[in-house]
Amino acid sequence: MSSLLVILGVVTITFVVSRLVPSDPASLYAGARARPAQVEQVRQDLNLDAPLMSQYVSYIGDLLRGDFGISFATKRPIAQDLRRFLPATLELAFAATALSMLVGIPAGVAAAARRHRPSDTSLRLFAVLGVSVPVFWSALLLQLFFSSKLDWLPLAGRTDATTSFNEVTGFFLVDAVLSGSWSNVADVAAHLVLPVAVMAAYPLGLTIRLIRGAMLEVLGADYIEAATVAQVPRSTVLSRLALKNSLLPALTILGLTFAYSVSSAFLVEAVFAWPGLGKYLTDAIVRVDFPVITAAAMVIAVVYVAVNLILDLVQSWLDPRVQLS
Amino acid sequence: MWYFMRSRLGVAAAAVSILFIVAALLAPWLTPYADAGRGVPDLSIRLQSPSWSHWLGTDDLGRDVLARLLFGARTALVVAFGVVVLSVVVGVIVGAVAGYFGRWADEILMRVTDMFLAFPPLLLAVLVAAALGASLRNTVIAIAVSWWPWYARQVRAQVLSLRERPYVRAVQAIGVPRRRIIALHIVPNALSPVWVQATADLGAAVLTAAGLSFVGLGPRPPTADWGTMISEGRQYVLSGQWWIAGFAGVAIVLVAMAFNLAGDVVRDVTDPKTRQHLS
Numbered sequence: 001m002s003s004l005l006v007i008l009g010v011v012t013i014t015f016v017v018s019r020l021v022p023s024d025p026a027s028l029y030a031g032a033r034a035r036p037a038q039v040e041q042v043r044q045d046l047n048l049d050a051p052l053m054s055q056y057v058s059y060i061g062d063l064l065r066g067d068f069g070i071s072f073a074t075k076r077p078i079a080q081d082l083r084r085f086l087p088a089t090l091e092l093a094f095a096a097t098a099l100s101m102l103v104g105i106p107a108g109v110a111a112a113a114r115r116h117r118p119s120d121t122s123l124r125l126f127a128v129l130g131v132s133v134p135v136f137w138s139a140l141l142l143q144l145f146f147s148s149k150l151d152w153l154p155l156a157g158r159t160d161a162t163t164s165f166n167e168v169t170g171f172f173l174v175d176a177v178l179s180g181s182w183s184n185v186a187d188v189a190a191h192l193v194l195p196v197a198v199m200a201a202y203p204l205g206l207t208i209r210l211i212r213g214a215m216l217e218v219l220g221a222d223y224i225e226a227a228t229v230a231q232v233p234r235s236t237v238l239s240r241l242a243l244k245n246s247l248l249p250a251l252t253i254l255g256l257t258f259a260y261s262v263s264s265a266f267l268v269e270a271v272f273a274w275p276g277l278g279k280y281l282t283d284a285i286v287r288v289d290f291p292v293i294t295a296a297a298m299v300i301a302v303v304y305v306a307v308n309l310i311l312d313l314v315q316s317w318l319d320p321r322v323q324l325s
Numbered sequence: 326m327w328y329f330m331r332s333r334l335g336v337a338a339a340a341v342s343i344l345f346i347v348a349a350l351l352a353p354w355l356t357p358y359a360d361a362g363r364g365v366p367d368l369s370i371r372l373q374s375p376s377w378s379h380w381l382g383t384d385d386l387g388r389d390v391l392a393r394l395l396f397g398a399r400t401a402l403v404v405a406f407g408v409v410v411l412s413v414v415v416g417v418i419v420g421a422v423a424g425y426f427g428r429w430a431d432e433i434l435m436r437v438t439d440m441f442l443a444f445p446p447l448l449l450a451v452l453v454a455a456a457l458g459a460s461l462r463n464t465v466i467a468i469a470v471s472w473w474p475w476y477a478r479q480v481r482a483q484v485l486s487l488r489e490r491p492y493v494r495a496v497q498a499i500g501v502p503r504r505r506i507i508a509l510h511i512v513p514n515a516l517s518p519v520w521v522q523a524t525a526d527l528g529a530a531v532l533t534a535a536g537l538s539f540v541g542l543g544p545r546p547p548t549a550d551w552g553t554m555i556s557e558g559r560q561y562v563l564s565g566q567w568w569i570a571g572f573a574g575v576a577i578v579l580v581a582m583a584f585n586l587a588g589d590v591v592r593d594v595t596d597p598k599t600r601q602h603l604s
Contacts, residue, residue, distance in 0.1 A: 009440035014452065021456040028456070125334065128589075132581035134532055136539050137555055137574035140562055148563045155563075263445035267536055271559075282540045285455060297452045304445045 003309040010305055014298040015059050018290070019052070028290045031072040068299075069291040073284070078295045081280060086299070087170030088158060089269070089276030093261035095173075095192055096199035100257050104204050105243075105250060108211025112219065113238050130205040135264060139198045139271040146194060154191050156273035163187045195272045199265065203257035210253050214246035221245075248319055255311035259304045266300070338586035345580050349398035362392035364547020372566050382568040384554070385561065390569055394576050396549035400461060401531045401580060407465035408472065408530040409523050415469070416476025421507050421515065423477070424484025435481070438474040446471035450533060454542040461544035468533050472526065476519060483515035525588025528581035535577050551577050 022028045026043040034042070042048070046069075047055050062069070068078035147155040154160065158172050165179035173192070176184040218224065219242055227237050266278025273279065277296055284292035353359040358379075361367065366386035373383040381390040423434040441449070454467035487493060488511070496506055531551075537543055538552030546553070551573045558569030 006440075006443050009443055013440060013444050013449070017449075017452050017456050021453060022458075128582050128585045129578075132528065132532065132585055133578050134535050134539070134552075134555075134574065136536065137570070137577065140555070140559060140570060140574070144562055144567065259445070263448055266448075266451075267539065270540060281451070285451070285541050288455075290455065293455045294452065297448045297455075301444050301448050304448075305443055308443075 006305055006309065007302055010301045011060065011063065011298060012056075014294055014301070015056055018294040019048070019055060028288075029072075031290070032288055034072070068295040071284070071289055071292045073287045073289040073292070078292055081292075082277065082295065082299055084170070085275060085277045085280045086303075087276075088172075088274060089262065089265050089278055089300075090303075091171045091173065092192075092195055092199060092265055092268070092274060092276060093258055094171075095196045096203065096261045097254060097258045099196055099200040100204040100207050101250070101254060103200075104207025104253075105211055108208045109215055109238060109243060109246075111208060111212040112215030113234075127205060127209060130202045133201075134267075135198055135202075136267045136271050138201065139194070139268055142194050142198060143271065153193050156271075158188065158191050158275060159184075160187055160191075195268050195274055198268050198271075199261050200257075203253070203260055207250070207253050207257070210249055211246060214249045215242055218242045218245045248315070251311065251315055251318070255308055259307050262300060262307065263304045334586050335590040338583045338590065341579055341583035342587055345398060345583065346402060348395055349402040352392075352395040352399055356389065356392040356395055358389035358392040361388035362396035362549060364388070364549065372561065374566070375568055381572045382566075384558065384569045390554075390572055393549045393554060394551070394572060397551045397554060397573070397576070398580075400544060400548060400550045401534070401577075403461065404465055404468070404534040405527040405530045405584070408468045408534075409526050411465060411469035412472040412526075413476050413519060413523055415473040417480050417512060417516070417519070419473070419477040420480025421484050421512055424481040424515075425488060425503070425507050425511060431481075434477070438477050441471070441474040442478070444471070447533065447536065450537060451540070451542060454537055459542045459545060461548060464534050464537055464543060467537065467542075468530060475522065479518055479522065480512075480515050483518065484511055487511050487514055521588055521592040524591045525585050528584030528588070531577060531584070532581045 019025050026046070026048050027034065027039050029046060029048075030039045030042040047058050050058075066079050068082060070076065071078055071081065074081075143155060146153045163184055165175055165181070165184050168175050168178055172188045173185070176188040215238075224237060224242060227241055228234075232241075265274075265276060266281045268274065269276050269278035270282040277300055281293060281296040281300070283289075284296060348355060352362060356362060361383075366388060367383075368387050370379075370383050370387040372385055373379055373387075375382045379389050379391070381394065383389055384393060419434050419438065423431040423438075449471035450467045452467075453470045454463055457463040457466060493506065493510060496510055501510075534543065534550075535552030535555070538550050539556045541556070543550050543553050554573035555570045555577075558566070558571075558573065561567075562570050
């Protein structure tokens with residue numbers, strides 16, 4: 001129930017920002033080159049002369065019916081586009097999350113196990129570097145080196161122009177595997193490398209630091225000391241006893257990573273011409289296609305919120321100490 | 326101040342921050358190409374690589390990149406302080422009212438705050454900037470709209486604990502008006518965690534604004550802007566003219582890092598509990 005309220009909150013903010021903030025929403029919704037008659041048409045269609053409350057009710061009603069409005073640049077229903085572009089963004093976010101978990105957790109454990117403490121200064125410097133480099137700039141640098149200079153990886157897009165297979169799920173890695181051709185899989189994977197690396201960089205650093213911190217805390221606990229005294233092998237202590245209790249924070253990071261990936265994807269997608277929700281959003285910004293901007297931003301925000309909510313649920317299920325409010 | 330000096334990173338961060346502010350304030354006097362910095366094109370010297378006369382090269386309109394960076398620092402400075410001051414002011418007012426008055430004021434204000442907190446900040450800024458139209462002033466407003474709730478929550482928590490302190494009870498008992506109590510006795514003491522956040526946020530504001538201008542929601546040309554330089558220089562990077570987007574990115578990274586580290590130092594200085602971590 002409260003989770004539905006949070007989603008309603010996101011929708012409400014989108015409504016308020018798109019209807020109250022612009023000086024004349026109708027002309028913004030109709031586009032810069034619309035004729036006065038078209039602006040009037042939009043005003044009628046969206047009920048913009050009605051009191052705010054009844055606008056709100058019809059806005060929510062439209063959304064519930066799956067009506068996200070019409071892009072005035074392409075004249076296509078936005079709902080269709082959203083459905084088409086969502087899997088590409090999710091694929092990117094899933095891959096980035098998987099990468100930062102698969103690399104970050106072992107690296108964090110290793111960092112804690114060796115107790116080799118890099119100096120406070122270099123740790124801090126590294127952490128700060130992670131939050132200070134704009135993703136769209138590091139994406140550009142990677143493109144320059146790995147695609148343009150070395151020609152190891154494709155520059156942009158999801159596949160080569162010559163690659164084609166049935167889009168069953170919209171997740172190209174899955175679709176390529178289903179097509180049964182290794183060259184398809186290799187092509188899709190190669191296109192994923194750079195955008196995923198860019199998106200995973202910051203969460204990866206975060207994961208290593210948090211897992212290391214959680215492990216160090218657990219390793220100081222009495223039961224670990226008892227196991228060590230009882231001559232349980234060090235590797236068993238680390239992987240079976242300590243790691244298990246460090247994974248709860250890992251779950252939190254998993255959610256943070258996914259949410260971060262989804263909401264910052266548009267900057268990465270813009271650089272790599274990745275045809276996802278983010279690229280849809282940034283293209284709409286360039287064309288000042290306001291209905292698309294609001295719908296895309298709202299859907300991304302809803303995905304972000306939903307991920308956080310699911311994670312809260314899982315966490316309260318795994319850890320009885322966490323109470324849902 | 327002594328703690329500031331003891332940390333080498335702190336010194337470096339302070340140096341870069343001061344350099345940035347000085348560069349922004351003195352931009353027209355620091356470069357022989359002030360006109361280019363303001364946006365006057367010279368198509369006869371388009372896309373020249375770094376040289377003695379143009380240290381960081383020239384851009385696609387023949388403007389000196391260093392001059393553009395210096396003038397871009399002015400934009401970044403306005404955005405950074407504009408965003409932080411605006412969101413701190415709104416956050417402090419909302420947080421103090423909610424925390425001090427409690428009951429329905431608290432309930433309403435915190436529900437609204439939570440609603441804003443649930444929305445991913447970067448996207449909210451995009452949404453507001455798109456609704457307002459792209460300009461420097463609107464960038465500041467858009468980012469502040471997505472940030473004030475963080476300050477409001479922090480201030481409210483502080484005010485809640487301060488409200489019950491004996492000294493506050495004392496001024497209440499002698500009949501000092503409530504507005505005076507909040508402004509003079511509560512808010513100043515509630516601000517210490519805010520300073521840490523605010524310092525680090527100066528860097529985050531520069532980064533966020535760069536992201537907004539990268540997707541086309543920044544200040545209009547000919548205003549010099551680092552994010553716009555990256556997005557406009559982008560098409561030339563792959564053909565070998567890397568210096569426009571390259572140096573603009575370096576400027577953003579340096580300033581964002583400096584303010585972030587400065588935030589750490591401010592925390593260490595204001596919070597005695599973390600002092601021993603400084604080396």
